[in-house]
Amino acid sequence: MGSAALARLPRAGSMPRVTSRPALVPVPDEPGSRFSTERIVEQFVRSLRAQERSPCTIKQYAHIARMFLARVPKPLDEVTERDIDLFREHLVLQRHYSKNSLYTTIRGLTCLFRTFGLTIADHQELPRRPERLPRYLSEEETHRLFQAAARSSRDSAIVHVLAFCGLRVGELCHLQLEDVELERNILHVRSGKGDKDREVVMDDRARAAVDRYLADRATTGGEGTRLFPVGPVTVERIVRECARTAEIPRRVTPHMLRHTLATTLLARGCDIRFIQKLLGHASVATTQIYTHVDTQSLRDAYERAKPQY
Template identity: 35%
Template sequence: MADDALAGAVTAFLAHLRDERGLSPATVRHYGRDVEAFAHHAREADLPAWGRVTEADVRAFIAARHRRGLGGRSLARMLSALRTFFAYLMREGLVANNPATGVPAPRAPRRLPETLDVDETARLLDGNDDDTLARRDRAIFELVYSSGLRLAEVAALDVADVAGDPETLRVEGKGAKTRIVPVGRRARTAVQAWLAVRGSLSPAGEPALFVSRRGRRLAHRSIQQRLRVMARQQGLDRPVHPHMLRHAFATHLLESSGDLRAVQELLGHASLATTQVYTHLDFQHLAEVYDRAHPRARRKRD
């Protein structure tokens, strides 16, 4: 394929993205980089014309990038750029079909979520709560761990949600889906301790359960920052974020019960496949125990 045909089509495509679709400069730059990579491949493979590019050509390009170490997410982004590019060429009458439409990206390996073990969780939550903000923070993170709450879910709680020291809590999760979750004894105790002093920060009529120094609903970022500080104070040697407590809830519950369906319901996952990542965490734990304990697994000492 001639260089001028390659360059002309790519230049016109990027102008279309910028001027007609109004995409940001960064997005146009990313599309341009991905399409230019394919154009370079077309030159190297001596493809005759854009209209003669086949699905097999696109597959060969993606396979080559995969062999060079490009990950699944990057390849998926690259395929998205190619589909958009060939859709533009179809609109302009330069090609008859879109050869990138049926090409799947290699599946990216699922990253296991970071979590805390039982001892780390206990160390984190068993700190002092001898001032108002410490009581508030203790209540927040006891609830997250006790009930497997998301950051947005705990931040959205109102005082009315915990009226009467309930043993269950109704929360609204992703997609406005409501679920009922249990509230453990320690979490209930921590919430009641916070409610006893909440009035010193919160003005009358404020519905939010957890409020800032100014008496307003506590922001997500503030909750994240408070947990990082709390983890450092308790001697944890790595960054801790609220979702790690939700992961700890799921992992510890699954280790004890083995009931994946129950964990799915408690987490509010729409698909069991989402919850199954915790079976990998559980297996990792069992494998570590096996390696330490089984006579045929232990390494010989030097």
């Protein structure tokens, strides 16, 4: 990389440095400084947006960049593999990062350095992420969840759409009123994971819950173009409080309802390729993890085929 290009790179730090080369990022509080850690993050975020990364990824990677620059206050082109190794050790030993969290952090760092034309993080080995089985509710528990949500037409509609349509929480929050096609009982999911659109079938009970919510919303003068004008944190709270009211003795999340739909459909004989399309999985291999969850079907198959020694 040429020296002219390096001179344009930002530098983060808290102590002044004496160097024969132009500083990439002056100290944030230094008089006359034009760049700072936030300037690096701003450029990084702008690059991620230009790549059409998801809002969740952008927010996550920006946090990773700030965290790293606070821990390693030096010009980006002076960062060594040892610096990254020590940062990685800090995350594991001091902050007790899981393999999944560490995986995401290394991916974010690699993206950060590549944005500024540097490859120092490319040599970092990604941890092998554990393959955990999805957690899901029984059909009886899901029914109790519906009953608990009935006190609010909005909450009821949200829980029904999550449980019958299998949407990710971000997809639910981004639904527009025009994405609801009542004539065909279809939801149009725009720019889902991987920036892919898909159509999702609404069960009659989910449709009825949405109808009640829209009727109440029209009566109270609700405005805006979003179907559910709430954020992911609010949706998580709604599901959590409904689970508590339903006396479900486990931590229940919106994504758990997505797992519940997939597991229940598979147990009832639904073709795995339909489940793949419904959930928006790019590969059927991702959907196949639900085949390991249906213990009852496994037990039934074993009883039919077990050897008679």
